[in-house]
Amino acid sequence: MADVLAAPVAGGATGGTNDGTAAVGVLLGVDVGTTGVKVAAFGLDGHTRHVEVREYPLLEPEPGHQVQDPAVLVAAVVEAVARCVAAVGPEGVVGLSLSAAMHGLVGTDAHGTPTTPLLTWADGRAADLVRELRSEGVAAPLHRVTGTPVHPMSPLVKLAWFRRHEPLAAASVARWLDLKALVVMALTGTAVTDLSSASGSGLLDMATGDWSPLALGVAGVGADRLPFVLPPTHVLPLGAAAAAATGLPAGTPVVLGAADGPLGNVGTGAVTPGSLALSLGTSGAVRMVVPAPPRSLDPALFCYALTPGAWVVGGAVSNGGIVARWLARTLLEERPADDTTGDAAVLALAAQAPPGSDGLVMLPYLLPERSPLWDADLTGAYLGLRRRHTRAHLARAALEGVAMQVGLIASRVDAVHPVRDVTATGGTLRSPLWQQLVAAALGRPMTVAGAAEGTARGAAVLGLVGLGIAPDLPAALGLLRDPLATAEPVQPVPELVVAAARARSRAAELLASLDGVRALLAAP
Template sequence: MTAAPHTAAPTEVVIGLDVGTTAVKAVAFGVDVYWRCTAEREYSLEQPAPGWQVQDPAAIGAAVIAALAECVAGCAGARVLAVSLSSAMHGLIGLDADRHPLTPLVTWADERARGEARLLRDSGRAAELHRVSGAPVHPMTPLTKLMWFRREAAELHARVRWWIGLKDYVLQLLTESLVTELSSASGTGMLDMATRSWSAPALDLAGVTPYQLPEILPTTAVLDLSASSAASIGLPPGTPVVAGGADGPLGNLGSGAVAPGIVGLSLGTSGAVRTVVREPFADPDGRLFCYALTDTAWVVGGAVSNGGVVVRWVGDVFGRDLLAASGGAATDTELLELAARAPAGSDGLVMLPYLLAERAPLWDPDLRGAFIGVRHSHTRDHFVRAAVEGVALQLSTIVTELERLEPVKAVQVTGGAFRSPLWRSVVAAVLNRPVHAAGDVEGSALGAAALGLLALGRVTELADGPARLGVLPVGEGDPVSVDPNDAAAYAQLRAGVSVLLDCYRPVATLFGAGSGPS
């Protein structure tokens, strides 16, 4: 457990519960005082078959209860106003009639439905599904996962009484209510954004009825903590549980990137770029997603599967001596020190960083990565830096796409990658816009807590929540400094990579880009 950063104890706290891909984090935030108490539990991501990425729901549930209990115990006697939820998007669990899991959690990273996504694209149905739901057709979505179960596991598909997501599973655990909320529903590929209800054409493809899916509540809906969960956690029964939202939209709220023209960019293992608009946006070009934060705040942007994981992979391949010296795991710090020795642009070495099934803005899970422009003079320093630059360039394409909606005035960056000066300087130079690093903010957990204040009536405007929890407005302080020479080099590189990708995509198919798991 991470203790409070300040000694002044709050009288009231809101707990933001962020249930992620590999860990759950419970953070108690002091109201009107900068105070934090954090507890975290990890769980494993399993790969029972190539391309599959699943988790044990029971292990996640146990981690949720344990993290909450530890967090509550560290709240220094403060009154817990509510527990407000955030969770990873796009997961799918099948339940029987008694609400017991018949399947593991099939996570967003699971690629088994690549064939279904390809079929929808090739048939021409993908564009209309994207327009209605806001979720691009991709193996990550529950829609394509359900199509896979219908085709490959028909008997199991028929036995499932309820199909739910990760957020829905946690809400049931804490409140005994089988419900979902608008934000998580908007990531399924089965929501009709216009009506805020399940889409009949998508459900027909999935082979399910509306009665097999949870009721969709507002993200500000308040439920009651059940007696059994309350006893395990150490809170009074009936403590408010705010339905909350998905981790991506809440990440924007947590970083303060909710004003017009402000973009939130998060980067960890994967990455995302998002901005907030007031109405659902159906991208006519099919490049950007649109997910709900509230009924009147929608997050438009794109996510990349290949973020910091790319640099870690490059270290595994090119840093064997570092692996040996570190006992089996080269640290990001060591790798980035190598990258910093190479010049901006990596002396013409370019990486297309598609190691995992890529998402925005191409939404092409079959596209594979490549190093291009290799010369005898290139060293591993260049290869590592090219990996960093490749990820930054991919993120910059999403920022460019967002400018179709509104000019981007500033970018707020968050995530573990930005502890590194190199990541900060490369991303700032590639974007060539004012970039502000939010530091080690609590991201989606903070967003959940801020949304909780809105749900409880403690604030009347969405943007006011973070300030009540001690977060400074976006743009306070100087932006990340940018070397003009680096910015010029990356401007030239951006233009070159765009042309290069147009040439590479058809060539890549000749080498089996669609012949197996990424």
Template sequence: MSPASDIILGLDVGTTAAKASLFSLDGDVRLTVSREYPLLNPQPGWHIQDPDAIARGVLEAMREAVARIDAGRVIGISISTAMHGLIGLDASLRPVTELLTWADSRAWAQAEILNEHSTGPRLHYTSGTPTHPMSPLVKLRWFRDTHPDLLAGTAHWIGLKDWILVVLTGQVATELSTASGSGMLDMEARTWNPEAIELTGIRPDQLPPIRNTTDILPLAPATAATLGLPAGLPVVLGAGDGPLGNLGTGAMEPGKAGLSIGTSGAVRMVVRTPAVVSGLFCYALTSDVWVAGGAVSNGGMVQRWLTETYAPGADDAEACRRGAMIPPGSDGLLMIPYLVAERASLWDSEIRGAFLHVRQAHTPDHFLRAGVEGVAYQLWTILRRLRMINRVEEVRATGGVFRSQLWRDVVAGVLNRPLIVTGAAEGSGLGAAILGAQALGVVDTLQDGYDLLRGDSSETRIVVSDAAREVYETMHYEVPRILQRYGRLGADFR
């Protein structure tokens, strides 16, 4: 078997699905198998998942993908996962809590207390993670305040990436990227921050060791047998889905921002040294490549809700076609798209969603388009802050919503930048495979890995009409004032 026929498995474990993607070095294999699992909402503000359900989804997706090819061609596995999750494990590495996802906002009171003083901002600038209920640090504060015995008695507090590593390798470890999204990292020292540990009330030994994103662990024998792969196969620790999304879309140069929209959404830009801007995050891809930007909690989930609410019986594609018949600006209708606690750039865990400026003439199709525009405006607030780091000349986008022309046109128009929709639907999974290629010694640089594995993925450049640009540029001035007024109004009802 020639090296050109070797295959890297890029595993992307997201909020609602695990995707196992195979990439051959010669381009003859490029396939993805997906398995879904539920995101549960047992109480207002709680957004949790069953760690075992995620593990089953991961293993099933990987097993089916491997079954479609000669398993002997697979030279390694590399992992991407959603960030900011928190799971407690006992000494036998079994979960003692659910996975508290990034969307879980139960710890809003703990976040507010930290942010009332200098502690919250200081933790943000030290770790790169805003002090917000999504942060594992703040989640641990919630356990400290509500379940102190559980906090102290749990052997390991880990993230989603770390749980997948336990499932695949049987070992407890984390890597720099996941650690940078925990709120507990000292970015400069690349170690756990003693102040953060003290604030959570845990012991240092309850946290996993921080390793490089390119480090390798062996695939455990029992898991290997389940997957049909050889025991000891290299498992590259990988990174968070956000930084890997930039890598997978080719947004790795100054002036190029990466945009991804799945259940949530994010706009990010690569920086060579950690750079923290108010309202934005800064997470690691490798020890010398960092990604600054912001994530919105309300991305593709807004489209799903819009379809279910305003186009019952239709699918998302049909709902988008209907919304596209409405002119830009939705005839004045505006959606404040906060269906769950919002993150960048407001970082307001209690703000609620709303439709504003409703008139009798507005139809369900107006609401469909206004929802898409609302998400795009929220992404624009992030892009505006990124300009404090570097000018954004181009936005490279990935995500299932961009199959819709409505999403393409609206996002390009609102962001008012050239929008390049990449054909690499695998997104973070491709980024994981590229990082894996470097870790396995297949390529010398990440750019070489991108050139090798991206294949013949198509790219589409979206051109915005002058009429649409004029409408959206007017809203650039109006939306911040509307959000400010709405935020003050909402505070009166909390």
């Protein structure tokens, strides 16, 4: 199992060497995220040469709609690449490799011009259709076939929403693209996506690698209105227009790359079964690479492709560090000057309460939640609230609740393949308290990596294989391994491990104790 990724990845292009030796040059890892793009220039000696970041707004034109202007996003990508190229010099750039956020959807006309906003993963407009698909018994078969839970984030249900609620707009769309295809089209003029990004659409059959007839029927689109799917290591030439805008020569190799979640594993080196990658920022995710989709996929988990021979199983939480931001607005006596100040104040407040928060438990579903239940209708709640509880208890219970959700997902992944080690990233985990709470919920040591350019690094690592500079991902990781990983793992504190286990069992008991209240309120 340890050599899952030791074979060359299919779909690469000629260029460079194929013996694992590094040519002189710089590879650009382009990470197109939900609120910004990061372009990192990696020298083939492993050092990061330069990083450019450009942000763009996440818009909410109506409640529950979370969209972006495709033109603004593409312009930011091009500008970030151009500034990075200007900083390192175009003559040394051997290519670009791409990462993009999952679950995006945008409609385009016959000329490739967007006709709809870009609906992001956070867009919740299709919640009504998710309820229908679940009640009709269609959700479970779709998950088994595609590996994507039926949830408002999924492009499949977004397409079904357009068909029902905006049929004229849907009929005018010549082709539906994901975020990766939108960026690839802007850079190369070709409307294609990669296997990894396509596998998060809810439309791809994991077994065949083709668009699923079942999913297409539910979505109400034909395969001819979706982008072609190519291997993540496939290479396309940079188009003339993008070349002029970025300062790179036309024809510069562009490696399609993969989706941001799977590439997060690559960026931290968690690319073999047993190595768990955990990220916790505003939201969070827990993922492990396995050689093939599980024969029976746990309903709590997703399964997305990294490459044809490597798949990522795991779960994502919408409510990560953003819970601390809510606590800052709600509990602090003085409004913080900024988010960083607010986070620090919340952590200091939470540290005043004992482990386990004196029996107070929070279900932190402030935003529509994803794994492990994939139920966007669930709402947050404090359980076990008593007069003795203070603002400090409320703060700590919320942080412990987030850690509990992460631990629940990790236990489900452990059932797919036993966890051997954990590598964690994310701005939230700069806090020692967050580190201790998550390690306790996992019940095992956790190595915190710097990974400031983790996903962009993952894209660059995959790009080395696509360009033939490295023969496989392990060799490519050897060239671009993150130098910021901490040597000493965070050890779980026994007292906190016990408190985390008690909180989990207490939450179940408290929920059961409310059955009588529910029955009373439901009575005529």
